Amino acid sequence: MTAFETRETTPDAEEDELLAAGLARHLRERGLIWGAPVLAYASLDSTSDRLKTLARSGAPEWTAVVARAQTRGRGRQGRAWISPPGNLHVSVLLRPAVGVAAALVPLAVGVAVAETLREWGVDARLKWPNDALAGERKIAGVLVEGATGGQGLEHLVVGVGINLDWEPQSAPELAAIATSVHAVAGRAPEVAPAAAALLGHLPAWYQALVRDPRGVVVAWRERSVPWWGELVQVEAGARTLRGRLRDVGDDGALLLEADDGSLLTLLSGEVARLRPSPA
Ligand code: BTN
Numbered sequence: 001m002t003a004f005e006t007r008e009t010t011p012d013a014e015e016d017e018l019l020a021a022g023l024a025r026h027l028r029e030r031g032l033i034w035g036a037p038v039l040a041y042a043s044l045d046s047t048s049d050r051l052k053t054l055a056r057s058g059a060p061e062w063t064a065v066v067a068r069a070q071t072r073g074r075g076r077q078g079r080a081w082i083s084p085p086g087n088l089h090v091s092v093l094l095r096p097a098v099g100v101a102a103a104l105v106p107l108a109v110g111v112a113v114a115e116t117l118r119e120w121g122v123d124a125r126l127k128w129p130n131d132a133l134a135g136e137r138k139i140a141g142v143l144v145e146g147a148t149g150g151q152g153l154e155h156l157v158v159g160v161g162i163n164l165d166w167e168p169q170s171a172p173e174l175a176a177i178a179t180s181v182h183a184v185a186g187r188a189p190e191v192a193p194a195a196a197a198l199l200g201h202l203p204a205w206y207q208a209l210v211r212d213p214r215g216v217v218v219a220w221r222e223r224s225v226p227w228w229g230e231l232v233q234v235e236a237g238a239r240t241l242r243g244r245l246r247d248v249g250d251d252g253a254l255l256l257e258a259d260d261g262s263l264l265t266l267l268s269g270e271v272a273r274l275r276p277s278p279a
Helices: 013-029 047-056 102-119 181-185 191-211 213-222
Strands: 003-005 037-044 064-070 088-094 125-127 131-134 137-149 152-162 231-236 239-248 254-257 263-266 270-273
Touching (some): 013 191, 037 047, 047 137, 088 191, 102 152, 102 191, 102 213, 152 191, 191 213, 213 239, 239 263
Parallel strands (some): 003 037
Antiparallel strands (some): 088 152, 125 131, 131 137, 231 270, 239 254, 254 263
16 A cells, blocks of 8 residues: 555645655655555644654554654754754654564664765764764754553654755854755755655665664664764763763664773763864
8 A cells, every 4th residue: 555645634735735746756756665654744743743643543664754844843852853844854653573673773764864865965974873964063863762562662753854955054053063955965855855765765774674783783883973982972861971982882872981991881862072172
């Protein structure tokens, strides 16, 4: 079944339909048969919030929600995600079978995002766990949210935001830390072909994870920021840690060498590079 759906009640129904039609065409052109519903919206509060509701009512795996803009986009660590029209906002539902290394999904998705950006001439590097950076500026982010039940993990909602046509100068407070495909490559794809590109890479890297989890860690490391051995700070919940970036384990955890030489294993957190202060 390939279903392209739009919501009848939206005030932007016509724009929703256009986006859905464009997306269907671009998926077809890529030879992709999407075997689950894809919902397309001109604007939505959050694609991940919408997908969570669908997931709870039994939506099948690989149901996808795409929006040109979000009014309440969410990022990692409870931050807001700026989501103006023309950027890419996609959420996809996964229902990992028992035995799939779900902890590595954020890394696999990061690799899929880097591969998508490469199609548009952007050599993005991944900062653990899955921020995509162009130079030192963030160009895309991934938010993976899980829901558990009596049987363990029930589903994952994978949300991806890519800055496509966004003008860094439009938000001076972000210009030093964020960028866009347009700013880096001189042009950016429209939302429909961009979404089709991402939807092409995501299943490929998820399948890679199912087949060979270690291969995904290797692929992630090959695309990572070249900060290995450097001093970083990690905000991990209420703790702020400092140490040298050593590696990413086969389980996707970050290995940080503390000042006393001990090795810390981190499962989540926000990494920032610490530069030696000039003499
Ligand atoms: C991050 O903080 O780096 C993660 C950003 C994730 C943003 C995406 S946009 C699509 C999906 N919907 C949301 O509300 N958030 C994610």
